Amino acid sequence: MIILAFLAQTLRIAIPYLFAASGGVISERSGLIGLGLEGYMLGGAFCGAVASYYSGSAWVGLVGAIAGGAALALLYAVTAIRFRADQVVVGIAVNLLVTGATRFFLRLAFHSSSNSPRVPGFGAEQSGTGLASLASNPLIWLGILAVAVMAWLLYRTPYGLRVRAAGEHPEAALSVGVPVDRVRYVAAAMSGMLAALGGAYLAFDQHQFSAEMTAGRGFIALAATIFGRWDPFRAALACLFFAAAETLQIQLQGAQVIPSQFVEMIPYALTIVALAGVVGRAVPPAALGRARE
Amino acid sequence: MRRTVEEAILPALVALLVAAVVGDVLILSFGQSPGTVYRLLVDGTWGNAYGFGQVLYKTTTLTFTGLAVAVGLRAGLFNIGAESQLAAGGFLAALAGLLLPTGLPALATLPIYLVAAAAGGAVVGGIPGVLKAKFGAHEVITTIMLNFIVLALLNYLTAAHLKVEGTLHTAEIHAGALPRLSSMIEAFRGSAANVVLFIALITAGLVAWFLFRTRRGFELRATGLQPTAAEYGGVNVGGVWWQTLALSGALAGIGGLNYVLGYKHYYEESFASGAGFLGIAVAIVGRNNPIGVVLAAFVFATMSQGGLAVNAVVPKQIVDVLQAVVIIAVAASVPEVRRLARRTA
Numbered sequence: 001m002i003i004l005a006f007l008a009q010t011l012r013i014a015i016p017y018l019f020a021a022s023g024g025v026i027s028e029r030s031g032l033i034g035l036g037l038e039g040y041m042l043g044g045a046f047c048g049a050v051a052s053y054y055s056g057s058a059w060v061g062l063v064g065a066i067a068g069g070a071a072l073a074l075l076y077a078v079t080a081i082r083f084r085a086d087q088v089v090v091g092i093a094v095n096l097l098v099t100g101a102t103r104f105f106l107r108l109a110f111h112s113s114s115n116s117p118r119v120p121g122f123g124a125e126q127s128g129t130g131l132a133s134l135a136s137n138p139l140i141w142l143g144i145l146a147v148a149v150m151a152w153l154l155y156r157t158p159y160g161l162r163v164r165a166a167g168e169h170p171e172a173a174l175s176v177g178v179p180v181d182r183v184r185y186v187a188a189a190m191s192g193m194l195a196a197l198g199g200a201y202l203a204f205d206q207h208q209f210s211a212e213m214t215a216g217r218g219f220i221a222l223a224a225t226i227f228g229r230w231d232p233f234r235a236a237l238a239c240l241f242f243a244a245a246e247t248l249q250i251q252l253q254g255a256q257v258i259p260s261q262f263v264e265m266i267p268y269a270l271t272i273v274a275l276a277g278v279v280g281r282a283v284p285p286a287a288l289g290r291a292r293e
Numbered sequence: 294m295r296r297t298v299e300e301a302i303l304p305a306l307v308a309l310l311v312a313a314v315v316g317d318v319l320i321l322s323f324g325q326s327p328g329t330v331y332r333l334l335v336d337g338t339w340g341n342a343y344g345f346g347q348v349l350y351k352t353t354t355l356t357f358t359g360l361a362v363a364v365g366l367r368a369g370l371f372n373i374g375a376e377s378q379l380a381a382g383g384f385l386a387a388l389a390g391l392l393l394p395t396g397l398p399a400l401a402t403l404p405i406y407l408v409a410a411a412a413g414g415a416v417v418g419g420i421p422g423v424l425k426a427k428f429g430a431h432e433v434i435t436t437i438m439l440n441f442i443v444l445a446l447l448n449y450l451t452a453a454h455l456k457v458e459g460t461l462h463t464a465e466i467h468a469g470a471l472p473r474l475s476s477m478i479e480a481f482r483g484s485a486a487n488v489v490l491f492i493a494l495i496t497a498g499l500v501a502w503f504l505f506r507t508r509r510g511f512e513l514r515a516t517g518l519q520p521t522a523a524e525y526g527g528v529n530v531g532g533v534w535w536q537t538l539a540l541s542g543a544l545a546g547i548g549g550l551n552y553v554l555g556y557k558h559y560y561e562e563s564f565a566s567g568a569g570f571l572g573i574a575v576a577i578v579g580r581n582n583p584i585g586v587v588l589a590a591f592v593f594a595t596m597s598q599g600g601l602a603v604n605a606v607v608p609k610q611i612v613d614v615l616q617a618v619v620i621i622a623v624a625a626s627v628p629e630v631r632r633l634a635r636r637t638a
Contacts, residue, residue, distance in 0.1 A: 033433075035433075035437075075621075079621055079624065079625040083624075083625035083626070083628060083629055084628040084629075085621070085624035085625040085627075085628065086577075086624055088371050088373070088433055089573065089577055089620060089624040090620075090621055090624050090625070092373070092570060092573055092620075093574070093617045093620035093621045093624065094617070094621075096570065096574075096613055096616060096617040096620070097613075097614060097617035097618070097621070099610075099613060100610040100611070100612070100613025100614040100616075100617060101610070101613075101614050103608060103610040103613075104319065104607075104608045104610040104611055104613075104614060107608045107610075108322060108323060108608075113608065216441065219437065219441065222434075222437075223438065226434060259449050259453065261445040261446065261448055261449035261452075262445070262449065264441065264445045265441065265442045265445050265446070268438035268439070268441045268442050269438070269442055271434065271438050272424065272430065272434075272435050272438050272439070272442075275424070275428070275430035275431065275434060275435060276424050276427075276428040276430045276435075277428050277429075277430070284431065289433075
């Protein structure tokens with residue numbers, strides 16, 4: 001029973017990571033750095049909550065989240081691709097933009113600087129650990145599905161091949177007729193939508209939007225993308241691992257075995273270790289962060 | 294020459310224009326008149342001594358974090374870690390302050406504080422530098438990841454060992470508090486501006502001298518322009534990488550003095566509150582030029598303080614949005630302007 005509760009909570013924590021990391025994988029494999037994931041998630045959470053609140057339907061909320069995430073990701077992609085802006089700079093600016101804009105519009109829409117009113121979500125009232133309430137939430141299934149679909153898309157479709165070509169050698173891809181920019185726009189939009197779904201999951205799970213509610217989860221997803229070496233399944237495993245560590249930390253809270261701050265460090269420390277390549281170096285897509293010549 | 298001036302000025306003008314349009318739309322969406330809001334913003338920042346003092350205080354920290362990012366970018370390195378380097382600098386300075394005997398004059402303690410703050414930032418900046426030089430780990434990701442690690446570590450150390458019960462900050466430091474500007478100019482009373490401002494301006498001058506007048510600075514810039522060519526020219530590129538990131542971290546770290554010793558006289562959890570990330574914006578808008586950085590820091594500080602001034606009418610987060618818009622507009626128009634300039638040449 002304890003193990004089951006542990007697994008259920010791990011999955012609950014992992015779902016937003018799975019969404020966002022799937023988005024991180026497609027974006028980075030196409031050559032666009034996934035620094036805006038945090039912003040897409042937060043924007044998705046906000047748009048999802050607003051759409052869900054005004055329509056009374058969580059499904060409409062999902063549509064809102066997807067639209068918001070796609071819009072933000074396209075803003076990033078247009079500046080990075082069309083205007084050749086530095087991807088790192090714009091990625092960070094998108095996060096700053098969303099943090100400010102969600103708080104601004106929170107006051108405009110709900111006259112509050114901290115959180116939205118209660119919004120409809122999915123499934124039974126969440127009890128925290130119940131597997132039944134988990135299974136009744138379609139976003140759980142969508143999150144798992146996202147990983148599988150991403151792997152299929154990346155490795156089994158012509159589009160996936162083009163994405164990988166665009167991320168490794170855009171000029172070569174272009175010379176054989178791959179529309180590199182278009183491939184990247186689509187990849188960016190997908191990453192925005194996926195990360196936004198992760199954000200919507202958070203908002204629906206808590207039945208409200210609260211300011212800065214993603215709290216760095218987009219960066220954990222980015223860490224999982226890198227730690228998983230830009231592969232959908234390995235990134236998903238990294239997400240599950242990070243989520244398990246968090247769950248362990250929550251369950252041990254009373255015991256004070258390890259200070260919570262040290263558990264927080266795990267994803268980031270592992271990512272640095274992976275990049276430094278102590279045991280098998282993580283090598284990014286060759287053209288990551290570089291505009292087409 | 295004329296073209297370089299245009300290249301430097303045009304993106305800023307574009308950004309200002311875009312920000313003004315977005316700002317107007319946001320203000321109108323809130324049912325307020327843009328004129329009223331902008332007047333409030335100016336009145337609350339440059340319009341009175343207290344507001345101006347607060348702007349100067351914020352300019353100080355942003356100058357340090359902006360210089361940190363700019364020095365990195367000159368060497369072709371993106372330091373996203375100024376946030377945690379700033380915090381680590383403030384933390385070590387506070388630690389030194391708590392250990393020093395009370396009542397020491399500021400003149401005796403200042404060198405110690407400078408060294409402590411610089412060391413804190415340099416260690417946090419140097420780690421990604423070494424990881425890049427030795428293992429090729431990309432500094433953008435490692436500095437981001439280190440932000441989370443270092444801030445968590447500092448929070449742990451503060452929470453577990455140093456904090457005053459019921460607060461998030463350490464005990465007060467009594468050794469060598471740095472004087473506020475209000476002790477020289479009465480009108481600044483109440484504002485946090487302090488003498489670290491002068492240290493920031495001197496530092497900007499020193500960084501300019503280092504970058505453009507010394508051999509090391511030349512090697513740094515050569516590495517930034519074309520690392521392979523620099524290597525052929527006899528530059529130890531790996532060495533430049535880690536030393537530059539350590540220097541960058543040290544600059545951000547010294548910025549921690551502004552809050553810890555110039556303002557509050559204690560270290561508090563998350564006092565950096567985004568000043569490190571805004572340093573990236575300051576460096577980009579200041580075009581990685583020390584004088585440009587000081588000016589950009591002043592502009593961003595004015596916006597930050599201006600947000601507080603207009604908060605009663607429109608949410609202060611309008612400033613975060615506008616700052617982001619400025620960054621995006623500058624980042625997008627710099628390459629565009631450069632291309633246009635080339636085409637017309």
